[in-house]
Structure formats: structure tokens, C-alpha cells
Amino acid sequence: MDDENVDVEINFYGISEIVTTFSFNENNCNYAMFKSEYLFCCGKNGEINCERRDINLQLINIFDLILSENIKNLTIENHNNTFIELLYYEEKSESKNIYKYYIYPPECNNINKISNINN
16 A cells, blocks of 8 residues: 555444544554543554653653554544543554554552551
């Protein structure tokens, strides 16, 4: 496939329709606002690199999603501050597919533990 842009219409699970242009670039980045943070991610060869940044763009942390193929046309969607959906094109030698990956915020559980230390 060449580097021309191709208009593609995608309909996932009947909730929303996404119309996007696939660029087929290898080193591509995107971002989304999630709650009071920014999530910046870049698709590369075999991985997606992400950064969480606060409202002032100060780095909170960095994480990587290790995958197997070239990641192209990375798109990030915020679903009502409930979760983030990464949509990406993964080019495999035998086929070309669009995948999605969900990121949910961690949930904290309050746990009280009582420890008796006997000497």
C-alpha cells in the first residue's frame, strides 16, 4: 500500500460512527484529554509509547504497550471519562487489520488491616 490517504468509515458496536482518514505513517502520535489529564501516545514499530501529563503538561508517568507489528494511524478516543480507547492499524505481513485497546483508570480500594505483633 502506498502513502496516499484513504478515507475509511468505521462503525463499531453500534454506539458511534467514526469517519477518519488513515495516513499509514509509521511514527504517528495523538492525544486526548481524560478527566484532568492529557494522554499522549505514539505508535511505532511494535509498540505504542504513552505519556500521562497533568493540566500544565507536567509529566506524571510513561508507559509502553508492546505489540508485534508496525503501528500506524493511532487514534485516541475518550468515552465520557470512563475509559480511553486506542484505535490503531497494525500491518502484518499476511493481513492488515484495525485493532482497539481499552485503558481504564485504576480503582482504589480502601483496605484496613489490623496486625497484632506479639513478642
